[in-house]
Amino acid sequence: MRFKTLLPAQSSLHPIDHRRRALVRGAASVPLLATAMFVRPALADPSVTRASRRLLGTRVDIVVQDSCHAAAQAAMSAAFAEMARLERLMSRYRPDSQVNALQRAAGRHALHVAPELMAVLQAAAAVSARSRGAFDITVGAFAGWRFGADGNRLPDAAELARERPLVDYRQVRLDARRGTAMLARPGMRLDLGGIAKLPILDAGMQVLRRHGLANAMINGGGDVLAMGQLQGRDWRIGLRDPLAPARLQGVLQVRDAVVASSGDYERCFVSGGRRYHHVLDPATGLPSAGPHGITLVAPTVAAVNGLGAALMVAGQAAWARLAGGSAGIDGLIVGDGGRWMSAGMAQRLRQA
Structure with missing residues (x-):
């Protein structure tokens, strides 16, 4: 899902005006519950600084509050540099990435990988095992799909059948000691899209912390990391409704938290009267038939990383097994049958 970062609670803007403007501003951003920021009145405060870059296939926004503007700018530049470094390691679209090096060596020999990539691969293995394969980074073998600006493509059944034996998370061999x-x-x-982004954003947040910042937010393509507060109030995150993207289904107020999302409604196309989206079921190579959108809130990235993508495939029935027993994880699941939310999410979510 995609998110809107809304105004601080004390804003003088009328809430209807602010919601309408925020939705218009976020219309072109990606992927599911909007990645636009709407903090213009707060930015009039000289202690609030904002910057945006194109990273991880989306727009990444950073907003910080600090009394020293120059220090805030230096911290944000360092955070963007660190996130860009990690993207270069893990992107399947860069021929010089370690992910592509692993693919070129597939079936032949092991390669030394950076500690950051090893941590992501280990996290993926754990989520795959917990989800019984509903999450699987080797889904990248279904390479014939195309969604988006470079055109759409639907692979045929024979192509998917040839690729299916290559999808098995248990065939990713890791030796952490070496x-x-x-x-x-x-x-x-490999396709690390469902597991690498949150750690990369978190690395950016760690850079901000090391620079002495205490109040910051990073918003990247529907995933939001919030540290501290903005102007003395919790960060406000508006959740766009995946069943009606022009409206918000509620607002979350968070501090020192992660809001993670997965969804199916933006990277999609219709062919032969059927709608296809980019969240693929590893068992079939076809788009998942589960929920349309998942929102998870937790105190740490590690608590929710990969779970949204797993739940998109496994469905609401897997909530108790995947997340229900974990302390501090709240969830909202939106599907054709309506909306389900955990008790904690029901307490968090407010009317837009």
Whole structure:
């Protein structure tokens, strides 16, 4: 899902005006519950600084509050640099990334990988095991799909059948002691889209902390990390309704928290009267038939990383097994049958 970062609670703007403007501003951003920021009145405060960059296939926004503008700018520049470094390691779209090096060596030999990539691969293995394969980074083998600006493509059944044997998270061999990884079968490919973004954003937040900042927010393509507060109030995150994207279904107020999202309504196309979206079921290579959108709130990235994508495939029935027993995780699941939310999310969510 995608999010709106809304105005501080004490804003003098009329809430209807602010919601309408925020939705218009966020219309072109990606992916599911909007990544636009709407903090203009707060930015009139000289202690509030904002910057945006194109990273991770989306727009990443940082907003910080600090009395020293120059120090805030330096911290944000350092955070963007660190996130860009990690993207270069993990992007499947960069020929010089370690992910592509692993793919070129698939079925032949292991490679030494950076500690940051090893941590992401280990996290993926854990989520895959917990979700019984509903989450699987080797889904990248279904390479024939195309969604978006470079055109749409629907692979045929024979193509998916050829690629399906290459999808098996258990064939990603990790040796943490040696710092090596290997894809066991030739032709295997990785897609870290559901597991790498949150750690990369978190690395940016750690840079801000090391620069002495106490109040900051990073918003990247529907995933929001909030530290401290903005102008003495909790950060306000508006949740766009995946069943009616022109409206907000509620507002979350958070501090020192992660709001993570997954959804199916933006990267999609219609072919032969059927709608296809980018969240693929590893078992079939076809778009998942589960919920349309998932929102998770937790105190740490590690608590929710990969769970949204897993729940998109496994569905609401898997909530208790995947997240229900974990302290501090709240969830909202939106599907054709309506909306379900955990007791904690019901307490968090407010009317827009």
